[in-house]
Amino acid sequence: MSAPPTGITRTTLLKDLRLEWRSKDAVNSMLFFSLLVVVVFSFSFDPSAEESRQIAGGLIWVAFLFAAVVALNQTWAREIRNQVLDAYRVSPAPANSLFLAKTLGNFIFVSVLEALMTPLFIAFYRLRTLGPAWQLLLAALLGTWALVVNGTFFAAMSLRTRSREIMLPLLLFPISIPAVLAMVQSTTAILNGESARFWIVLLATYDVVFTTVCLLLFETVLNAE
Amino acid sequence: MSGNPYLFAAYAVTWLIHITYLGTILRRYRHLKREIEQLRRSGLKS
Amino acid sequence: MKKAFPILGVLTAILLIWALYQALVGAPTEQTMGNVQRIFYYHVPSALVGFMLFFVNFGASVLYLIKRNPVADIVALVAAEVGVVFLTVNLVTGPIWARPVWGIWWTWDMRLTSTLVLWLIYVSYLFLRRFSSSGETPALAAALAVLGALCVPFVYFSIWFFRTQHPQPVMGGGGSIDPRMLHVLLLNWLAFSFFAFLVCWSRYRLETLQRAVDQAHALESLLDPSGSVR
Numbered sequence: 001m002s003a004p005p006t007g008i009t010r011t012t013l014l015k016d017l018r019l020e021w022r023s024k025d026a027v028n029s030m031l032f033f034s035l036l037v038v039v040v041f042s043f044s045f046d047p048s049a050e051e052s053r054q055i056a057g058g059l060i061w062v063a064f065l066f067a068a069v070v071a072l073n074q075t076w077a078r079e080i081r082n083q084v085l086d087a088y089r090v091s092p093a094p095a096n097s098l099f100l101a102k103t104l105g106n107f108i109f110v111s112v113l114e115a116l117m118t119p120l121f122i123a124f125y126r127l128r129t130l131g132p133a134w135q136l137l138l139a140a141l142l143g144t145w146a147l148v149v150n151g152t153f154f155a156a157m158s159l160r161t162r163s164r165e166i167m168l169p170l171l172l173f174p175i176s177i178p179a180v181l182a183m184v185q186s187t188t189a190i191l192n193g194e195s196a197r198f199w200i201v202l203l204a205t206y207d208v209v210f211t212t213v214c215l216l217l218f219e220t221v222l223n224a225e
Numbered sequence: 226m227s228g229n230p231y232l233f234a235a236y237a238v239t240w241l242i243h244i245t246y247l248g249t250i251l252r253r254y255r256h257l258k259r260e261i262e263q264l265r266r267s268g269l270k271s
Numbered sequence: 272m273k274k275a276f277p278i279l280g281v282l283t284a285i286l287l288i289w290a291l292y293q294a295l296v297g298a299p300t301e302q303t304m305g306n307v308q309r310i311f312y313y314h315v316p317s318a319l320v321g322f323m324l325f326f327v328n329f330g331a332s333v334l335y336l337i338k339r340n341p342v343a344d345i346v347a348l349v350a351a352e353v354g355v356v357f358l359t360v361n362l363v364t365g366p367i368w369a370r371p372v373w374g375i376w377w378t379w380d381m382r383l384t385s386t387l388v389l390w391l392i393y394v395s396y397l398f399l400r401r402f403s404s405s406g407e408t409p410a411l412a413a414a415l416a417v418l419g420a421l422c423v424p425f426v427y428f429s430i431w432f433f434r435t436q437h438p439q440p441v442m443g444g445g446g447s448i449d450p451r452m453l454h455v456l457l458l459n460w461l462a463f464s465f466f467a468f469l470v471c472w473s474r475y476r477l478e479t480l481q482r483a484v485d486q487a488h489a490l491e492s493l494l495d496p497s498g499s500v501r
């Protein structure tokens with residue numbers, strides 16, 4: 001009777017993706033949002049070539065962080081509206097299948113935003129990487145996952161708190177600091193042709209540890225009443 | 226000991242912080258005591 | 272049990288006064304920094320006590336997750352709050368020390384930065400406790416405490432590496448310490464540990480009383496004036 005966990009994860013994920021894709025609004029607003037962020041940053045931090053490669057790592061990740069929070073804040077919105085979470089609590093389905101599905105969905109969503117913003121950043125800031133580009137991609141994937149896995153978890157925690165929207169960044173930012181430092185340092189290092197090995201290994205370790213613990217504790221959060 | 230304002234400031238601020246925190250505990254404690262009195266009185270009435 | 276509190280209070284006061292005397296007079300004056308260095312005897316023990324309390328918070332949170340023991344929940348809350356107070360002391364005395372010695376208020380050095388991040392994590396914990404709806408607070412807070420505690424090694428490790436790449440003046444001195452200074456440091460650590468225990472005990476009593484009163488209020492709203500359940 002109970003479906004295998006991977007089946008539930010896949011089903012939930014596909015459902016979320018289908019719902020997002022169907023609403024063209026979401027896609028258009030994402031495109032526009034990406035452009036807006038990059039333009040605002042360009043006005044705030046002058047893209048004149050000399051310093052740009054030094055600060056680009058930090059800039060890009062602050063922009064990604066901003067986008068991630070916007071995306072994460074509406075993670076559970078649909079579930080709350082339709083009392084899906086209550087249904088989930090009662091069903092025998094393992095809680096972390098739902099968590100994994102949500103996290104994967106958010107990961108895809110935020111990655112798309114990042115993929116849209118990156119060419120704009122490269123263009124506006126005239127960026128060129130001295131190090132291998134695949135490493136940049138690796139750092140981006142690991143970093144995004146770190147933000148999204150914790151973000152999805154804290155979004156669930158914030159559901160019934162007062163000031164839900166501010167609770168999410170309030171909880172997410174402090175704990176993400178080591179990961180953000182790693183993301184920014186690795187990006188800056190790669191852009192400047194230096195070794196980013198330490199930072200990437202740190203990020204990977206961070207991802208493994210926090211994904212595991214979030215999966216273990218999600219049931220507690222879901223049933224925390 | 227040479228009068229060192231920074232040294233004095235550091236020690237003073239330490240105790241200021243601690244005393245402030247203890248003060249909030251005391252204030253909440255007194256407030257609770259009053260609430261308990263109210264509860265007791267309303268309990269006696271009914 | 273009730274008698275223990277005032278006795279411990281007097282003992283702690285004596286310890287604190289003795290430790291203060293040692294810090295200001297007993298300990299030798301440092302060569303390069305002079306008397307300002309004596310801030311060290313308040314700055315470092317505050318951090319040490321803070322870390323001890325966060326460790327208690329972690330233990331109590333894990334205990335709560337396993338056993339759902341309400342006492343564990345209160346201990347976790349108390350430890351986090353008092354821990355934040357002590358870390359605040361550390362973060363404020365740090366700049367006060369840095370200013371006369373290095374001419375700047377903040378150095379982004381390894382210890383100060385790591386402590387700041389830790390402080391942020393536990394302040395966010397306190398915000399969660401304040402803002403979440405009371406039924407779910409203990410479980411959520413415990414989960415957050417576990418995540419926060421797990422983050423600690425990452426915080427230290429990442430900032431350490433960052434600082435070896437971009438070195439800054441280190442606060443509190445690097446290398447070896449004069450044994451007489453070490454004695455005074457340990458003495459102040461002991462005194463503040465006792466003090467922290469008393470503060471936690473007071474806060475614990477307050478919280479227990481608060482919860483009892485909250486329960487009484489809840490009961491009161493259930494009963495109508497004649498005393499029977501509505």
